[in-house]
Amino acid sequence: MAWTITFFNEKVEAETLRLPPGILANFLRIAELIQEFGPDLGRPHTAPLGRGLFEIRAKGHEGISRSVFCTVKNREIVILMTVIKKGNKIPKRQMETAQKRLKEVQNDDT
Template sequence: MDFIKIVGLIEKYGANLGKPHTQYLGSKLFEIRAKGREGIGRSIFCYEDNKTKEIIILRSFIKKTQKTPKQEITIALKRQKELEK
């Protein structure tokens, strides 16, 4: 499924869609898994706050391994902390 359709599902049903569309990564981070022209794309996101359903995409990349690389999660966590300031 493509990225835009998955975001629409998140808006309608929330982030816990489960595989193959989303996955909870911990620390209030979720991952979108979408097919694109260049392969499987992933985007790590969080909610803006607990009261809204607005999401913030913190990091996007093309998947090259089965598991989400730790450096991608580290970048997303750093950006998430910057938002909390």
């Protein structure tokens, strides 16, 4: 049974689809792998961030992006946010946003 990928909201979907072409192509390839095999692909494609959050690690000649996601029931993952990576870590403020969105998704899922 295939996995589905959804976005937290339209803004997150738009920011993800606005990634530079090379990064977006890699993101879409990883998304296809997730749909077929599930989100636990491991590095270099996905990695756990802790506290229920995971990341899609997309790369292109333009740089690197991270899409933070969580899993919910019925083989669905929800992309909570996408950022172009500028440093070694996702900025703290953006991780706080992802945690807040995770709680909203979990509350909607009960």
